[in-house]
Amino acid sequence: MNILRALSAISCTTVAAALAWSATPFNPAAIPLAVRSPYLSAWLQQGSGAALNDVWPTFWTGQIVGWAGFVKVDGQSFSFLGASNVPGATFVKAVQKSFQFSSTQSIFVLSAGPVDITITFLSPVEPTDLVKQSIPFSYMAVSASSMDGASHSVQVYSDISAEWVSGDTSLPVDWSTSSNNVITHQVQLARQIPFSELSDRAQYGAAFFSTPSSAASTYQSGADVVVRAQFINNGRLTNTQDSNFRPISDNWPVFGLSHDLGSIKAATDPVVFSVGHIREPALQYIITNGATQPRSLYFWSQFSCTSAVISSFLGEFGAALSRAQAFDSKVTSDAANISSDYASIVALSIRQAMGAIEITLSRNSNGSLNTTDVVVFMKEISSDGNVNTVDVIFPAWPVLLYTNPALGKFLLEGLFRYQATGQYPNKWSVHDLGAHYPNATGHNDGKDEAMPVEESGNMVIMALSYAQKTGDNSQLSRYVSLLNQWTQFLVTDSLIPANQISTDDFAGALANQTNLAIKGIIGIKAMSQINQLVGGSTTMTTNYSTIASSFVAQWQTLAASSSGQHLTLSYGNSASWGLSYNLYADKLLKLDLFPNPIYTMQTAWYKTVAQPFGVPLDTRHTYTKSGTDWEIWTAAIMTDTSARDLFISSVKKWASDGLSSQPLGDWYETTNGQPESFRARPVVGGHLGE
Numbered sequence: 001m002n003i004l005r006a007l008s009a010i011s012c013t014t015v016a017a018a019l020a021w022s023a024t025p026f027n028p029a030a031i032p033l034a035v036r037s038p039y040l041s042a043w044l045q046q047g048s049g050a051a052l053n054d055v056w057p058t059f060w061t062g063q064i065v066g067w068a069g070f071v072k073v074d075g076q077s078f079s080f081l082g083a084s085n086v087p088g089a090t091f092v093k094a095v096q097k098s099f100q101f102s103s104t105q106s107i108f109v110l111s112a113g114p115v116d117i118t119i120t121f122l123s124p125v126e127p128t129d130l131v132k133q134s135i136p137f138s139y140m141a142v143s144a145s146s147m148d149g150a151s152h153s154v155q156v157y158s159d160i161s162a163e164w165v166s167g168d169t170s171l172p173v174d175w176s177t178s179s180n181n182v183i184t185h186q187v188q189l190a191r192q193i194p195f196s197e198l199s200d201r202a203q204y205g206a207a208f209f210s211t212p213s214s215a216a217s218t219y220q221s222g223a224d225v226v227v228r229a230q231f232i233n234n235g236r237l238t239n240t241q242d243s244n245f246r247p248i249s250d251n252w253p254v255f256g257l258s259h260d261l262g263s264i265k266a267a268t269d270p271v272v273f274s275v276g277h278i279r280e281p282a283l284q285y286i287i288t289n290g291a292t293q294p295r296s297l298y299f300w301s302q303f304s305c306t307s308a309v310i311s312s313f314l315g316e317f318g319a320a321l322s323r324a325q326a327f328d329s330k331v332t333s334d335a336a337n338i339s340s341d342y343a344s345i346v347a348l349s350i351r352q353a354m355g356a357i358e359i360t361l362s363r364n365s366n367g368s369l370n371t372t373d374v375v376v377f378m379k380e381i382s383s384d385g386n387v388n389t390v391d392v393i394f395p396a397w398p399v400l401l402y403t404n405p406a407l408g409k410f411l412l413e414g415l416f417r418y419q420a421t422g423q424y425p426n427k428w429s430v431h432d433l434g435a436h437y438p439n440a441t442g443h444n445d446g447k448d449e450a451m452p453v454e455e456s457g458n459m460v461i462m463a464l465s466y467a468q469k470t471g472d473n474s475q476l477s478r479y480v481s482l483l484n485q486w487t488q489f490l491v492t493d494s495l496i497p498a499n500q501i502s503t504d505d506f507a508g509a510l511a512n513q514t515n516l517a518i519k520g521i522i523g524i525k526a527m528s529q530i531n532q533l534v535g536g537s538t539t540m541t542t543n544y545s546t547i548a549s550s551f552v553a554q555w556q557t558l559a560a561s562s563s564g565q566h567l568t569l570s571y572g573n574s575a576s577w578g579l580s581y582n583l584y585a586d587k588l589l590k591l592d593l594f595p596n597p598i599y600t601m602q603t604a605w606y607k608t609v610a611q612p613f614g615v616p617l618d619t620r621h622t623y624t625k626s627g628t629d630w631e632i633w634t635a636a637i638m639t640d641t642s643a644r645d646l647f648i649s650s651v652k653k654w655a656s657d658g659l660s661s662q663p664l665g666d667w668y669e670t671t672n673g674q675p676e677s678f679r680a681r682p683v684v685g686g687h688l689g690e
């Protein structure tokens, strides 16, 4: 993490009056609409209560991504999506009646005169199908149903603007429309700059907006006011294309699609739209001798062109929805075993976490995809743009273990493989694979953000966790010498950690961090088990285990406050304390390294220092901020359910407090529930840590 490049301040409003619609399970600050990749990330900034047609959808940064929706009922037009203003055309806003979200879907019901329309935004989570998971597309499905028993004539319209392809609306774009079994609008920057970003938006690749073609479907590209007025006034589009390519904000070109549902009475089958953003290659990755390798999204191993991907994606909407419903139910029932608050936090977190990763393959020299060479990449998002930040993968790890541990292995693979080339000069683990996504170009100068104990411990812990979960020891065997090297470092620096930063870098550097020592010591014990799993010598297995146990004994004296009531933040500072969330790894790996009284002591202590929105991260500075991932991990190590539920309900309270309009942030004020700048980060995958 790194807040040097903090995002602009977020404006906050006071808590809203009761909303006009029902919300299940609650109204989050921002609702995921199309969240599948670091560059396909559209949200509804609901704040304290904006309906689907009150505001424009935005990218996670808050920049508008134009996405409009209208429906005509018996000749009268209603807007259902976005905040359009269309001079010379008359429409009213449909009235939002309900909103609900699950792990993969956000579903809105709006009433448009005598008809209710249901809009389902489905961002699939397909963790065990690498082809499907790697397709950076989402669905919007719209169905209509008569509420008065009579038949009504209904037409549905939606468009996207060119804001989906850049962070700078003064840049020129060009576009095209194809109409076969599927109608697809494609739009891209006229000047493509591979691997480049502007305001966190990819400056290359293309956006696609599509729908199945039929006798009842029409399309049109052109100025926003022209295309929208055409639908509002006529209920259909002209099947024409605007060929005057121009900048995004010059008479705002939009890409419209419409369907005439005819006369409807009972609920209709949904009309389905897909929106996506594809880059090729997706990333560049450092190999030997400082050279880089272009990498492509996994789905290209099955499809040869974008039209084939889109037609497959749209064609299987029904099957995708069934899979999504099954996945959502499983998550809900698993999480509800803890509590309903917990289930709602998990449901809000999954798309956000999975939307930060991309599954890639390299190409063979003849251009075909090498399907045995899978590497997964994750963008840190909002704190900075680092690639595969080890201390961001670490908090996100539980969502990978839950959905498909192989994704975790493939995330670690890029880090291991780079460091095995010998180009990274430090004896501890690298912090990340590249300063800015999508450049996984390494740190051959060794000047990455150094978190020596943090990242070395994280790598050893995650590597063992994957092997324990799957029984697959191949990655351990391949990279055992790196794991050993990092553990040697932990032996020298984890009982008395030097002055350094931990993952909570915003809090600054500190020597002798109690919680950091826990991580390092667990790493040493984990290496003992790894050594055993790969058939290493018993001498070494025993040695690492003995060192870890002796460190725990010494640490207990160093780490306890003089009152004996809690662990300190740093050795010798009895007034200090913090969340000892690194103990979570002791439970995760089933090591039982730290004695039970430590856990019961911390459980009792946190109850005495909780603020209205949770327990502060630690006693540094005057702030009382905390991280939602660490709150949930601490919940997981509590020895009684009242302490556990205190942490969980605090996070739920923050996620639903309406004091921001940003995608779920993991860093906030525990006194008053105000947000810090972090948002939309994959670390919320840690919310599956119970």
Ligand SMILES: *[C@@H]1O[C@H](CO)[C@@H](O)[C@H](O)[C@H]1NC(C)=O
Residues within 6 Å of the ligand: 194, 195, 196, 197, 436, 437, 438, 439
């Ligand atoms: C990635 O590296 C390329 C050069 O290979 C550069 O043009 C581009 O700006 C870099 N992208 C980012 C996001 O820093």
Ligand SMILES: *[C@@H]1O[C@H](CO)[C@@H](O)[C@H](O)[C@H]1NC(C)=O
Residues within 6 Å of the ligand: 336, 337, 338
């Ligand atoms: C949670 O799961 C356990 C073990 O399967 C079961 O005994 C318990 O009743 C469940 N609790 C809830 C609240 O569903």
Ligand SMILES: *[C@@H]1O[C@H](CO)[C@@H](O)[C@H](O)[C@H]1NC(C)=O
Residues within 6 Å of the ligand: 364, 365, 366, 367, 368
């Ligand atoms: C391309 O190369 C790969 C790997 O060498 C090989 O397996 C594949 O058959 C080749 N494909 C073609 C069309 O030559």
Ligand SMILES: *[C@@H]1O[C@H](CO)[C@@H](O)[C@H](O)[C@H]1NC(C)=O
Residues within 6 Å of the ligand: 364, 370, 372, 373
């Ligand atoms: C495919 O990738 C694997 C894993 O990196 C590598 O061992 C193999 O040589 C590659 N295949 C080809 C044909 O390059």
Ligand SMILES: *[C@@H]1O[C@H](CO)[C@@H](O)[C@H](O)[C@H]1NC(C)=O
Residues within 6 Å of the ligand: 496, 511, 512, 558, 571, 572
């Ligand atoms: C860290 O703790 C050790 C053991 O108590 C002590 O000797 C050392 O001075 C401390 N280091 C710092 C920088 O406070």
Ligand SMILES: *[C@@H]1O[C@H](CO)[C@@H](O)[C@H](O)[C@H]1NC(C)=O
Residues within 6 Å of the ligand: 488, 491, 539, 540, 543, 544
């Ligand atoms: C145990 O490990 C430590 C740290 O790596 C090393 O210094 C020591 O020589 C080892 N002892 C044995 C008996 O292998």
